[in-house]
Amino acid sequence: MKKILIPTDFSSNAMSALQYGVSLASALGEVELTLLHTYEVHSNAGMFVSVSDFMKKDAVDQVLEAIKKVEPRLQNGVTIDSQILRGNTVDLITDFARRNQYDLILMGTQGASGLQEIFFGSTTNAVLKQSEVPVLAVPAGYRYAPVEKIVLAIDEEGLSDQSLVAPLVSISKAYDAPVCVFHQSAAFDRDGIDPSVDAALSGLAHSFHYELEKEQVNESINSFVTDCGAQLLVMVRRQRGFLEEVFHVSATTRKVFSTSIPLLILKEC
The missing domain is CATH 3.40.50.620 (HUPs)
Known part of the structure; x- marks a missing residue:
């Protein structure tokens, strides 16, 4: 970067x-x-x-x-x-x-x-x-702190292009900060984190964390960020069709104004 x-x-x-x-x-x-x-x-x-x-x-x-x-x-x-x-x-x-x-x-x-x-x-x-x-x-009023941990909150779709996470990789390497990959799922046996995520983060210290769906995804992410003690949250903004945009409120958009730590948005092409 x-x-x-x-x-x-x-x-x-x-x-x-x-x-x-x-x-x-x-x-x-x-x-x-x-x-x-x-x-x-x-x-x-x-x-x-x-x-x-x-x-x-x-x-x-x-x-x-x-x-x-x-x-x-x-x-x-x-x-x-x-x-x-x-x-x-x-x-x-x-x-x-x-x-x-x-x-x-x-x-x-x-x-x-x-x-x-x-x-x-x-x-x-x-x-x-x-x-x-x-x-x-x-976020407004946020005071800079060195990045010691990074949370990557991701859905089941994985990453279509590994270069998408280049900014995340740069920051992780600069601070020697491990990446905690978070995924909320309705059922562990049916859903999971796509293997493309593991491949994209190869070379970085990273771990995977699953949570059964029990509350709104935004609240789950916030709770995990707090428990993890992260200084950076990363999310992927998906390309959606017109009808999906009309009926779907993007969790990524909402996070811009509710997260207490800096949020890095990686946009899928």
């Missing part, structure tokens, strides 16, 4: 995510960080140019200030630069990450305070849905 994109709106959540990204990149080593700010101008035609110029200048000042704060913490060959773009935030983030071949988008999330439903339209969640690049969502 050599290129990480960190979108920012200069909020406290975004700045916490930047701090986390600097620490993660320093652990990985030789990473190019890019701080990306986007802005939109909604004004009358006669005011458009002046307003746009003002917003860009203000963004430049804030980006430079943010970089100045974190530069002393850059280690192990990590560098940081910035981009300021005008247009739709979600489209710009996802397109910029794809065109410039970033390995990861790292973003902060809003605090749900038990009302996670109202945040389903947030920028982070919209990027998660649209991005072809893996997304690492850092």
